Amino acid sequence: xxxxxxxxxxxxxxxxxxxxxxxxxxxxxxxxxxxxxxxxxxxxxxxxxxxxxxxxxxxxxxxxxxxxxxxxxxxxxxxxxxxxxxxxxxxxxxxxxxxxxxxxxxxxxxxxxxxxxxxxxxxxxxxxxxxxxxxxxxxxxxxxxxxxxxxxxxxxxxxxxxxxxxxxxxxxxxxxxxxxxxxxxxxxxxxxxxxxxxxxxx
Numbered sequence: 001x002x003x004x005x006x007x008x009x010x011x012x013x014x015x016x017x018x019x020x021x022x023x024x025x026x027x028x029x030x031x032x033x034x035x036x037x038x039x040x041x042x043x044x045x046x047x048x049x050x051x052x053x054x055x056x057x058x059x060x061x062x063x064x065x066x067x068x069x070x071x072x073x074x075x076x077x078x079x080x081x082x083x084x085x086x087x088x089x090x091x092x093x094x095x096x097x098x099x100x101x102x103x104x105x106x107x108x109x110x111x112x113x114x115x116x117x118x119x120x121x122x123x124x125x126x127x128x129x130x131x132x133x134x135x136x137x138x139x140x141x142x143x144x145x146x147x148x149x150x151x152x153x154x155x156x157x158x159x160x161x162x163x164x165x166x167x168x169x170x171x172x173x174x175x176x177x178x179x180x181x182x183x184x185x186x187x188x189x190x191x192x193x194x195x196x197x198x199x200x201x202x
Contacts, residue, residue: 036075036091039098043068044145044202046105048138051131051152054117055109058131058159062152064105065138068145071097123162123173126185130155133192142196151192158184 047064050056056064071094078090086094119125134151137143143151158181165177173181 036086036094036098039095040068040072040202041141043098043101043105044138044141046102046109047148048135050105050109051115051138052117052135054115054131057113057115058152058155060108060113061134062149062156064101064108065145065149065152067101067104069149071101072145123178123181123185126182127155127159127162130185130188130192133189133196137192137196138202141202144195144200144202147195147200151188151195154184154188154191158188 047056047061047068051061074097075086075090075094078086078094082090115128115131116124117128119128134143134148134155138148161184162173162177162181165173169177
């Protein structure tokens with residue numbers, strides 16, 4: 001093997017060894033240059049998209065946003081202890097928590113549980129409209145993680161109630177049940193509006 005061939009061979013071997021290492025670190029925020037804030041916004045966009053396309057149910061979204069809210073609170077507490085800054089250890093902790101949340105988002109978006117995005121009933125269409133408004137609020141930052149968790153927890157409770165009522169009535173809601181759901185949806189609609197216009201931002 002001549003010198004030129006040896007150089008080419010050695011270069012190919014080194015490149016092959018480097019690829020797995022690059023693949024493992026390419027999602028690391030330190031490598032991509034993503035800040036903690038950019039990562040949070042990215043995760044919120046992923047959640048918002050999941051709500052909008054039905055990959056995330058109201059219950060899954062409530063759970064994810066509760067976790068996101070807890071990470072946000074912990075980060076704020078860390079900053080208070082260090083004059084508004086995060087230490088290297090703080091950043092590592094937040095990054096670890098964001099990695100876990102990222103995995104949770106992926107798992108929830110790719111499991112069998114879905115929210116109906118093409119409902120036929122009036123009740124279902126209203127629920128879908130509320131989910132679209134929430135998704136828009138998540139992606140625009142008008143809804144904080146805590147606000148979203150609260151809204152989606154309420155939405156999940158209404159969804160459970162509708163399922164249970166339908167199960168006992170042969171798949172339909174009677175007029176009294178429809179009226180009750182409508183009142184709950186009215187309250188939810190007002191709460192979405194208030195949360196989106198209260199000046200708090202994610």
